Amino acid sequence: MVRIAFFGPQGTFTEQAARVLAGGEELFPVETIPAAFEAVRSGAADGACVPVENSVEGPVTATLDSAVDGDPLVAVAEALLPIRFTVLVGADRDPVADPPRTVASHPHALAQVRGWLGEHLPGAEQLVASSTAAAAVGVLDGEYDAAVVAPVAAEHYPLKTFATDVADLADARTRFLLLRTPGTLPEPTGADRTSIVVAAANRTGSLAGLLTELAMRGINLTRLDARPVKGDYGTYRFFIDFEGHVTEPRIADALAAMRRRSMSVRFLGSHPRADGVTATIEPGAGNDDFVAADAWVEAVRKGELA
Numbered sequence: 630m631v632r633i634a635f636f637g638p639q640g641t642f643t644e645q646a647a648r649v650l651a652g653g654e655e656l657f658p659v660e661t662i663p664a665a666f667e668a669v670r671s672g673a674a675d676g677a678c679v680p681v682e683n684s685v686e687g688p689v690t691a692t693l694d695s696a697v698d699g700d701p702l703v704a705v706a707e708a709l710l711p712i713r714f715t716v717l718v719g720a721d722r723d724p725v726a727d728p729p730r731t732v733a734s735h736p737h738a739l740a741q742v743r744g745w746l747g748e749h750l751p752g753a754e755q756l757v758a759s760s761t762a763a764a765a766v767g768v769l770d771g772e773y774d775a776a777v778v779a780p781v782a783a784e785h786y787p788l789k790t791f792a793t794d795v796a797d798l799a800d801a802r803t804r805f806l807l808l809r810t811p812g813t814l815p816e817p818t819g820a821d822r823t824s825i826v827v828a829a830a831n832r833t834g835s836l837a838g839l840l841t842e843l844a845m846r847g848i849n850l851t852r853l854d855a856r857p858v859k860g861d862y863g864t865y866r867f868f869i870d871f872e873g874h875v876t877e878p879r880i881a882d883a884l885a886a887m888r889r890r891s892m893s894v895r896f897l898g899s900h901p902r903a904d905g906v907t908a909t910i911e912p913g914a915g916n917d918d919f920v921a922a923d924a925w926v927e928a929v930r931k932g933e934l935a
């Protein structure tokens with residue numbers, strides 16, 4: 630039986646994403662994002678579902694760091710979920726007569742409801758939990774008075790709903806990845822995303838040079854994040870996402886050029902985009918153009934063309 634680990638416990642947004650991404654595979658929760666990676670690396674799971682970025686709070690740094698520490702894993706699929714929260718309190722609490730004094734959640738969740746908490750629970754101390762669902766467990770255990778959770782958590786835990794549809798920004802979304810060990814790549818669809826992490830030399834123009842390789846080939850960048858290299862103050866790795874699939878000649882050409890320009894590149898996957906946005910192809914930068922240009926060089930080498 631194929632088993633997929635997800636960042637849990639039960640009732641996280643990540644579990645919802647895993648249900649979208651895992652076609653009937655058995656799901657099991659793990660407590661942390663590094664544990665989800667480790668489950669695949671150790672062979673305890675065949676895949677893992679983790680959050681990677683949120684449209685309000687940005688990158689999920691535990692996911693980025695786990696992608697570089699340890700054996701390579703690749704993303705084979707992604708899901709994009711709209712994010713709106715439910716606030717839960719203990720089953721016996723009357724939240725109007727006895728307002729919560731503490732409210733807990735994942736840091737990304739707290740950041741997305743800062744305004745709402747300031748208005749509706751101004752006196753409550755905000756505490757960080759390992760995930761939204763872990764905050765619900767904390768309310769059950771008497772550790773916190775309230776939890777900011779995914780709507781499905783209300784079905785998993787015997788708690789009282791204090792508020793629903795909570796979000797400071799109506800259009801908030803989080804993107805999630807399904808990770809596996811490197812192997813068969815998903816087929817290209819024309820609406821794909823490729824992800825790499827690059828260690829660029831600490832030299833003038835080295836990052837600009839890498840990005841220029843994409844720009845020169847008309848490849849649209851979709852994300853750029855920097856993370857510090859641990860234990861080496863002032864040096865960074867760059868997480869670069871762009872449109873296209875590694876099996877396309879134009880993408881392969883760009884990857885090879887970036888490989889030449891950097892100290893190291895780790896391929897993090899090519900997979901269909903959840904939003905279905907098709908790749909922009911600039912004039913002269915299509916796959917056919919690359920193939921035709923290579924054929925022309927080959928003909929010149931053979932003396933068939935002047």
Ligand SMILES: O=C(O)C(=O)C[C@]1(C(=O)O)C=C[C@@H](O)C=C1
Pocket residue numbers: 636640641642643644680683689712735737738759760761762779802803
């Ligand atoms: O705690 C959860 O429910 C998660 O799945 C994590 C996470 C995140 O990392 O951003 C996912 C979606 C929401 O943006 C809030 C928290």
